[in-house]
Amino acid sequence: MLDLIVRNGTVVTPAGVEHVDIAVADGIIVGLFQSGHGEPPEAARTVDAAGLLVVPGGIDPHVHTNSVLPTAAESGIKCFGPDRVSEGAVHGGTTTLIDFAHWKPGEELWQSFERKGKEWSGSSYTDYALHGTFAQPEIPFEVLDQVPEVVAAGHGSFKVWMTNTTPTRPKQKTDVGHIWALMEKTAEAGAMLCVHGEDDDIVMYAYKRLQREQKTAVPYMPDAHNALSEQLSFQRVITLARHVGAPIYLMHVSAAEGIEAIREARGREQPVYGEVLPHYAYYTAEDYKRENGVIYHTYPSLKSAADRDAMWHSLVAGTLSTLATDGVCTDLDVKTRGQTILDATGGHAGVEVRMAVAYTEAVVRRGLPLNRFVDFTSANAAKIMGLYPHKGAIAVGSDADFALMETGLEWKITAADLHEADYTPWDGYEAAARNRLTVLRGQILVENGALRSPSPGGRLLKQSLSSDVASRPAC
Numbered sequence: 001m002l003d004l005i006v007r008n009g010t011v012v013t014p015a016g017v018e019h020v021d022i023a024v025a026d027g028i029i030v031g032l033f034q035s036g037h038g039e040p041p042e043a044a045r046t047v048d049a050a051g052l053l054v055v056p057g058g059i060d061p062h063v064h065t066n067s068v069l070p071t072a073a074e075s076g077i078k079c080f081g082p083d084r085v086s087e088g089a090v091h092g093g094t095t096t097l098i099d100f101a102h103w104k105p106g107e108e109l110w111q112s113f114e115r116k117g118k119e120w121s122g123s124s125y126t127d128y129a130l131h132g133t134f135a136q137p138e139i140p141f142e143v144l145d146q147v148p149e150v151v152a153a154g155h156g157s158f159k160v161w162m163t164n165t166t167p168t169r170p171k172q173k174t175d176v177g178h179i180w181a182l183m184e185k186t187a188e189a190g191a192m193l194c195v196h197g198e199d200d201d202i203v204m205y206a207y208k209r210l211q212r213e214q215k216t217a218v219p220y221m222p223d224a225h226n227a228l229s230e231q232l233s234f235q236r237v238i239t240l241a242r243h244v245g246a247p248i249y250l251m252h253v254s255a256a257e258g259i260e261a262i263r264e265a266r267g268r269e270q271p272v273y274g275e276v277l278p279h280y281a282y283y284t285a286e287d288y289k290r291e292n293g294v295i296y297h298t299y300p301s302l303k304s305a306a307d308r309d310a311m312w313h314s315l316v317a318g319t320l321s322t323l324a325t326d327g328v329c330t331d332l333d334v335k336t337r338g339q340t341i342l343d344a345t346g347g348h349a350g351v352e353v354r355m356a357v358a359y360t361e362a363v364v365r366r367g368l369p370l371n372r373f374v375d376f377t378s379a380n381a382a383k384i385m386g387l388y389p390h391k392g393a394i395a396v397g398s399d400a401d402f403a404l405m406e407t408g409l410e411w412k413i414t415a416a417d418l419h420e421a422d423y424t425p426w427d428g429y430e431a432a433a434r435n436r437l438t439v440l441r442g443q444i445l446v447e448n449g450a451l452r453s454p455s456p457g458g459r460l461l462k463q464s465l466s467s468d469v470a471s472r473p474a475c
Contacts, residue, residue: 002043003027003442006402008035009049012056012374013394022054024400027441032396045444049404052436055374056392057095057401058355059381062251062275062324064347065099066119069334070169071343079347080329080420086125086458088329088352088420090445093403093435094126096382096391096461097351100159101130109146113155117460124458125445127401129385131194132158134182135172144185151189156386156463157249158186162233163198165299166224167207168342173200180240187246190465192384194249197233197258198225198300207341216340218297219288224341225301231257238265238272247271247470249384252326254280254300256310263319266473273384273473274320278350278357279425281311281323292336295425298326299346312366321380321475323358325350332423349421353413355403357426359433363407380475386463404437 004024011020013032023031023041033040040046066081082099089097101116103109113130120128132147132155147158160174160182174182179195186193206224210216215223234250238261241248253259253274265272279296284305287296296302314320328347338344358377362368374392382392390399411431415424438446445453468474 002030002041004045004047004400004439005040005043006047006049006054007040009052009054009404011054011394012370017370022394022400022402024442027400029394029396029398029400047437053370053405053407053433054394055403055405056378056394057403057438057440058093059096059378059387059392060089060094060324060327060351060354061098061322061381061385063097063099063327063351069328069330069345070165071338071345073170077334082120082124082128083456084420085327085329085351086456087451088349088418090125090438090440091419091435091451092352093355093405093438094351095401095438095440096127096129096387097124098129098131098385100133102133102135103143105136109143109150110153113150120458120460123456125453125456126458127440127461128458129387129461129463130155134158134160134174137171137173137175137178139174139178139182144181147182147185147191148189151191154462154464156190156465157192157194158182159194159196161196162237163196163200163203165198165203166342167204176236176240179237180244183240183244183246187244190470192247192249192386192465194251195237196252197230197237197250199229199232202226202229202232210341216342218294218339218341218344219285221288221297221301221341221344222285222303225299227255227257227303227307230255230300231261234258234261238270241272242268242270247273249273249275251275252277252280252298252300253320254307255303256307259310259314259319266319269472271470271472271474273322275322275324276311276315276320277324277326278354281308281361282357284308294336294339294344295348295423297344297346298328298348312361315362315376316366316368316372321376321384323354323376324381325354327351329420331421335423348425349423350425352418352420353424353426353431355405355435356411356431356433357429359405359407360431364432375475383466383469383475386465387461391461400439400442402439403435405433406436407433409434
């Protein structure tokens, strides 16, 4: 007997939109059957998905948990942990999150993954993976030599910063020479290198000039974290990746100039992938002028309306590949504790609403087909981060991870409806979809707004990057 069957839904599979029943046993999809043809197989639980859209559980490849906020380093204030973030995620239809395991000087590389993994183990409602992360100017040779070992153990992605972001926060930039060295190691081992691309010289000079001119209010953020900085850093790291022959993933693309650099690289068949955040594709720099405008901020910065509109065009065209959040979940008092370009808290609560906002903006308002919606909310992240096809697909043999979404409605988002924090930058946004049921590996976690899982049961995932993704722009 099956464990679960989901019947009568509009299902988005790798083959397209189909009306099929999904059969699940032992957490895996074991069959897809045409709805309404013959008697359904017997199952311990049957879910009638009539009138609902069934898509792969969302994958957010960029969240931060339990991290000391850089602008609050002196006080040790941290963002929320995996328990809070993952609860919000599953309510919104996201079933996989990828966080960051920060290497510390003196550690073996595997120890950083082990330390961060312990924070997630037994605390997460979603499955999860970890990017190895370096936040030092230089990466020791002996640590670089450990990259192949941890990749073989299932950790298939790493991250570096090209800027210290602000002049007041702890240093995190890795110099380009050591990015080059790390890139050689990740390429050789078959891993993805993720990059926070901003040109540090441009950013730091901009801060000095703004301070001299006494222009430090939050609305000046785009002058500090400007499009030129993104353009220069993207071009530099893309050139480096071309020289090495390495795949790279450029996080939180915020400007049309960054998009153009990615487009040109992909036109040369380079395996370069770009990530956009929902708020870059909706809000603009003008929103910094609103009351508590800092709630809309994460780094780099919001840009112009033209930059915002370029985000959706680029998702449609396939220049950008994923829609992530850079989630840094805190309550409002922490998010708004800094009110200048020097102390603003980056990141915000957004994991829970990501799927609903993406459906509204992409499918309803811009007419994107449902398979493209699945691409940038789930499938592409799974491919780029080495989780496909176990994750990101409704297909026989894949993990039984689903979001069952009610569409064609008007849902005004309020913080009271959500589970991540006591505020949301999306307050008042009218969404055209809302998640109604979330399934992770065949287990119903959320049903009609209620958490059904008695305890967090998320698992650490092993990443294995395909040669196709590593060698050309495959998604």
